[in-house]
Amino acid sequence: MTMTQPDRHRRNDQPAAQPRTALDxxxxxxxxxxSTIPVIVFVAANAFLSLTMTIGISIAVGLALTGFRLxxxxxxxxxxxxxxxxxxAAGLVAWTGSAKDFFAIGIWAALAGFVVTFGSVLVRRPLSxxxxxxxxxxxxxxxxxxxxxxxxxxATLFASVVFGARFVVKExxxxxxxxxxxAFAKIAMGTPLTVLAALVVVWAFRRTTRRLVEPxxxxx
Numbered sequence: 401m402t403m404t405q406p407d408r409h410r411r412n413d414q415p416a417a418q419p420r421t422a423l424d425x426x427x428x429x430x431x432x433x434x435s436t437i438p439v440i441v442f443v444a445a446n447a448f449l450s451l452t453m454t455i456g457i458s459i460a461v462g463l464a465l466t467g468f469r470l471x472x473x474x475x476x477x478x479x480x481x482x483x484x485x486x487x488x489a490a491g492l493v494a495w496t497g498s499a500k501d502f503f504a505i506g507i508w509a510a511l512a513g514f515v516v517t518f519g520s521v522l523v524r525r526p527l528s529x530x531x532x533x534x535x536x537x538x539x540x541x542x543x544x545x546x547x548x549x550x551x552x553x554x555a556t557l558f559a560s561v562v563f564g565a566r567f568v569v570k571e572x573x574x575x576x577x578x579x580x581x582x583a584f585a586k587i588a589m590g591t592p593l594t595v596l597a598a599l600v601v602v603w604a605f606r607r608t609t610r611r612l613v614e615p616x617x618x619x620x
Contacts, residue, residue, distance in 0.1 A: 434465060434469070434482055435482075435586075435587070435590050435591050436587050436590075436591075437461065437465060438458060438461055438462060438465070438482075438486050439583045439586050439587060440583065440587075441457060441458060441461045442454060442457075442458045442499075442502055442583070443579065443580055443583040445457045445458070446499045446579070451493065451494075451497065451499060452494075454493075454499070455490045455493055455494055458486055458489075458490050458502075459486065459487060459490055461486075462482065462483045462486035462487065462490075463483065465479075465482060465483070466479050466480060466482065466483040469482070485505075488505055489501075489502045489503070489504075489505055489506075490502070492504055492505060499579050500574055500577055500579045500582060502579075502582075503570060503574065503579075503582045503583075503586060504574070506566075506570065506586060507566075507567060507570045507571055507574060510563045510564075510566035510567040510570065511563070511567045511571075513559070513560075513563035514560050514563035514564040514567055517556050517557075517559045517560035517563060518556075518557070518560040518564070520556060521553055521556050521557055521560065524543065524549075525543070526549070526552040526553050526555070526556035526557075527556050527559070528552045528555040528556045528559070528601045528604050528605070529542055529543065529548070529549065529552030529556070529604070529608070532552065532604070532605050532608055532609075536609075536612075536613060540612045540613070542608055542612060545608075545611055545612060547607070547611060548607065548608040548611050548612060551603070551604040551607045551608060552604050552608065554600065554604065555597075555600045555601045555603065555604035558596075558597055558600045558601075559597045559600075559601070562589075562593045562594070562596070562597050565589065565593075566585075566589050566593070569585050569589065570582060570585050570586070570589075573585055
């Protein structure tokens with residue numbers, strides 16, 4: 401009984417916890433809607449209204465979305481984080497006077513993400529593995545296990561490809577002043593690719609847990 405009960409408890413806990421990780425990265429089931437509405441509103445308003453009015457409408461939509469998310473019981477930091485992102489993008493547009501700068505922060509964030517993730521693989525400390533080890537108390541020698549290290553190389557490289565593709569495509573559209581296509585690229589390369597990257601990271605997490613954590617529990 402002492403051996404089967406922890407095993408049964410582990411099997412019940414882990415499958416329920418790890419799928420939520422992918423949903424958290426994606427922003428939940430409504431993540432696509434939340435990330436799409438402000439972009440569509442900004443581009444549509446900018447086509448017919450002055451830049452000042454477009455900024456005002458974008459902020460109003462951000463406030464409305466934040467209120468709606470809070471009413472649905474979402475975490476305060478998640479709901480307000482979306483509003484801060486819209487406010488920062490709108491503030492940059494107001495400062496530069498160029499509508500395409502609504503997407504500038506996201507473009508440079510993608511470049512930063514690529515540098516961090518790809519750089520972590522080059523120094524043999526893939527970021528997903530570092531995060532996995534931190535979540536599990538930082539006590540596992542995961543880099544000495546070739547299978548675990550390879551899994552985190554794959555997961556982190558996948559994330560770096562996502563970041564790199566976002567930067568290359570959006571930066572090119574930014575340079576040619578294609579604001580409408582920037583909106584399309586942000587939507588198409590946003591939440592859907594985040595979901596895929598999160599699933600690969602969850603796969604790496606599970607594989608490492610099966611190799612390093614579960615055998616230790618079974619031996620106790």
